[in-house]
Amino acid sequence: MSAVIETDALTKLYRGGAGIRDLTLTVDRGEVFGFLGPNGAGKTTTIRTLLDLLHPTSGNATIFGLDTRRCSREIRARVGNLPGDFAYEDRLTGEQLLRLFARLRGTNDLTGARSLAERFKADLNRPLRQLSRGNRQKIGIIQALFHNPELLILDEPTTGLDPLMQEEFLQLIAERREQGTTVFLSSHDLPEVERACDRVGIIRAGRLAAIESVDEMRARAYRKVTLKLREPADPAEFAAIEGVDSLERDGDEITFRALGPLDEVIAAVARHQVADLEITKPSLEELFLLYYDGTAGP
Amino acid sequence: MSATEASGRSRTGVLTAGPPSTWESFRAILASDLHFHRASPLIWGGSLGATCALVAAIWPSVADSIGRAMQGYPDSIKKAFGITTLSNVDQYVDAEMLSLIVPLAMAWFAVRVATRSIVWAEENHHLDSLLALPISRRVLVAGSLLATALLLAASLFLMWAMTLAAATAVDAHASAATLASGFANVWPISIAFAGFGVFLAGFLHRSASVVGIAGGTLVAMYVIDLVGKISPDLKPFRVLSAFRWYGSAVQDGFDWGHAMTLTAAGLLLAVVGAELFRRRDVL
Numbered sequence: 001m002s003a004v005i006e007t008d009a010l011t012k013l014y015r016g017g018a019g020i021r022d023l024t025l026t027v028d029r030g031e032v033f034g035f036l037g038p039n040g041a042g043k044t045t046t047i048r049t050l051l052d053l054l055h056p057t058s059g060n061a062t063i064f065g066l067d068t069r070r071c072s073r074e075i076r077a078r079v080g081n082l083p084g085d086f087a088y089e090d091r092l093t094g095e096q097l098l099r100l101f102a103r104l105r106g107t108n109d110l111t112g113a114r115s116l117a118e119r120f121k122a123d124l125n126r127p128l129r130q131l132s133r134g135n136r137q138k139i140g141i142i143q144a145l146f147h148n149p150e151l152l153i154l155d156e157p158t159t160g161l162d163p164l165m166q167e168e169f170l171q172l173i174a175e176r177r178e179q180g181t182t183v184f185l186s187s188h189d190l191p192e193v194e195r196a197c198d199r200v201g202i203i204r205a206g207r208l209a210a211i212e213s214v215d216e217m218r219a220r221a222y223r224k225v226t227l228k229l230r231e232p233a234d235p236a237e238f239a240a241i242e243g244v245d246s247l248e249r250d251g252d253e254i255t256f257r258a259l260g261p262l263d264e265v266i267a268a269v270a271r272h273q274v275a276d277l278e279i280t281k282p283s284l285e286e287l288f289l290l291y292y293d294g295t296a297g298p
Numbered sequence: 299m300s301a302t303e304a305s306g307r308s309r310t311g312v313l314t315a316g317p318p319s320t321w322e323s324f325r326a327i328l329a330s331d332l333h334f335h336r337a338s339p340l341i342w343g344g345s346l347g348a349t350c351a352l353v354a355a356i357w358p359s360v361a362d363s364i365g366r367a368m369q370g371y372p373d374s375i376k377k378a379f380g381i382t383t384l385s386n387v388d389q390y391v392d393a394e395m396l397s398l399i400v401p402l403a404m405a406w407f408a409v410r411v412a413t414r415s416i417v418w419a420e421e422n423h424h425l426d427s428l429l430a431l432p433i434s435r436r437v438l439v440a441g442s443l444l445a446t447a448l449l450l451a452a453s454l455f456l457m458w459a460m461t462l463a464a465a466t467a468v469d470a471h472a473s474a475a476t477l478a479s480g481f482a483n484v485w486p487i488s489i490a491f492a493g494f495g496v497f498l499a500g501f502l503h504r505s506a507s508v509v510g511i512a513g514g515t516l517v518a519m520y521v522i523d524l525v526g527k528i529s530p531d532l533k534p535f536r537v538l539s540a541f542r543w544y545g546s547a548v549q550d551g552f553d554w555g556h557a558m559t560l561t562a563a564g565l566l567l568a569v570v571g572a573e574l575f576r577r578r579d580v581l
Contacts, residue, residue: 051430053580073432077317081430087423089334103326104431106318143427153430 004029004151004182005050009059012049020045020206022059027199032173032183034197034214036190042206043186044084047155050184051081063151077105080149084156084186086140090129094122094139101143113146119172120165133160141169145176152176152183158192170196222257224280225265229254230273238268317432327415327433327441335411335449342407343453346400350457351464353394357387358468364390378527382549387470388477391461392548396480400457401487401544402516404450408488409495409512412446412568415439416499416575417508425580439496439572443565446492447485454481476548483547486560490540491516493564493571500574503581516540 005027012019020042027033037043048054050061052072061068063075088097098113117124122138123131131139137160144152152173158166173183173196187193193200194214202209227238235254239247241264247256252275258265262279269277282290317323368376368384376382381393415438419425429435458481465472491512498508519539526536536542540563543556 048426048580053426053429055577055579073317073434076430077432079430081427083423083426083430085423086427088427089424091334100326100330101427101431103329104318104323104428104433106322106432140427 002029003027003062003065005033005061005063005184007046007050007059007061010046010049010056010061011058012045012054013057018042018045018206019057020049020203023203023206023208024059025201025208025211027182027184029182030177030180031198032177032185032196034193034200035184035186035203036188036193036200037186037203038188041203043188043203044155045206046203047081047084047153047184047186050153051076051079078150080144080147080152082140082144082152082154082157084159086137088128091127093127094124094131094142097128097139098124098143098146102146105147107147110146112148113142116142116146120168134162134165137161138165145172148181150181152181152185154183155186156188157185158187158189166192222259222282223262224282225256225258226276226278226280227254227269227274228252228276230275233272238265241265241268320434320437323433323437324441327438328445331411331415331442331445332448334414335445338407338411338449339452339456342403343456344460346395346403346453347457347460350391350395350400350461353391354387354461354465354470354472355468357390357465357470361390374528378524387465387472388480388548391465391472391477392480392546396484396548397546398520400481401484401541402520404453404484404488405491405516406509406513407453408446408450408492409509409516411449412442412492413495413499413505413508413512415442416496417503418505420503420580421505429580435576436572439568439575443492443496443568447489450485450488450492454484457481479552480546480548483544483552483557486557486564487540487544490560490564490567493567496571497567497574498571500571501578 003026005025007023007025010023011021013021018040023042023046035043035046045054049056050063050068052068052075055069064078066075068075092100094117095110098110099108102108102110102113114124116122117138120138120141122142123135124139128136128139137157141157144154158169161169170192173185177183183196185193185196197214199211199213200217201211222243229252232252233254235247235249238244238254238256241258243259243261244256244265245259247254318326364384368381379393379397381389381397384390384393416425419428428438458478461481462472462474462477465477494515495508495512498511502508502511520541522532523536523539523541526532526534526539526542540560543560545553545556547553
């Protein structure tokens, strides 16, 4: 599988010191790559550096094998971008904006744009200043996707969209993935990333904390075990199992976290009469916190 | 492979690979800038044109008193303001409007229009959308500069037409050619300041800073030229002022050399500004 985006120790420092440092990642052709992090972590700086709006302090990046600085225009012809704060001349209607952007992409064909507008119920006839945040975001999504780009770079794409439109958007991303489009999606909405992405990069304070597939993250994640026994038991029996921590006892209820395979936990539980047993996976949000706590990482 | 596929376009015309030509991008930027500012000639040219027309219209009723007043003015003051004689409506419009108000206003207008698609757009996050499209920053600057030049020309033409119409209406015997050279003479100095604005936008990120510095420089240059005309000691400094090269086309005729110098200076500054803009971050 060939790489569409490759960064090598990509660093962009601002005068204040924030930015991104030594960012090395690869996004393969046809995959949906989630870029997770809280506000200010460096997600938007990374995207703006990839698009040559910011020039790297050191390191380099390539998209489609082309240097993002030297061949930026060639790259941007093949990319659809939705900025985090999509804005343009607000006197323009959606139709006028899309017509202008189409011309700047060297086409007059708005067939794809009209189809997307219908799908997202976007009003193309009103000036942008008369549109709500969500409706402006729809225009932003349409301008990013209407020309069927090979790579989509989307910064917080569902911001402002209502749940129905968020669902429609995720469906659209899934369709584009099926068609072979590569997607680089920045978000702090973990359920969204969980649904849309194949792999996830987690960025913290400008540094990449981890890159894993969503499945891998879940597989190596802890389970939260809540056990209610019919007779008293020594919690030490469970505490002694490798990978178990955070054990607590409250009457006849024992709770703990179990990392790794659950065979030993199940075997230990089976030695008792069980009134109730609940094993839950952590949400992606809880997983996210693990990386920020420093208890997980590459 | 078909011709359309070879050029990176599908049969429906949707771009699949490769940026549009520089010329296509340039035309699109130019057209969009002209569209955004389509009312500007009416607003700027119309309001200044109305003032110029008023000045022309009152000439017959003030001509005698102005003539007498001129005899009382010291020669140094007349020289400072570039008024050697004030004996016809063309010279009156020149003294009242073309010596200060029109060039200041149009140069200010030029700075605002030429830099709007750079720093103002940057401040308002428009460049994040625009520069994610396959256009170069140089083309963006070039398109804006040409749009500025055309809008300036349209505004000045409107001013000339309104002034001439008013003068004709009151039978003031204006010279269309003399007035035309007077208004046309505003174009090069405005282009010079448009270029200066683009130069500033090459390294500044805030619209207020660019417009403020350019506006301050504009006024300072006027003052330098004015004082230099009065004071022999300060006369050498006039060469630093764009107004030294502006002069008065109504009084002295249109100076092609000075007009070319100002236009060339504006273009040179814009080229440097575009290069600085290309090299800098868009914040």
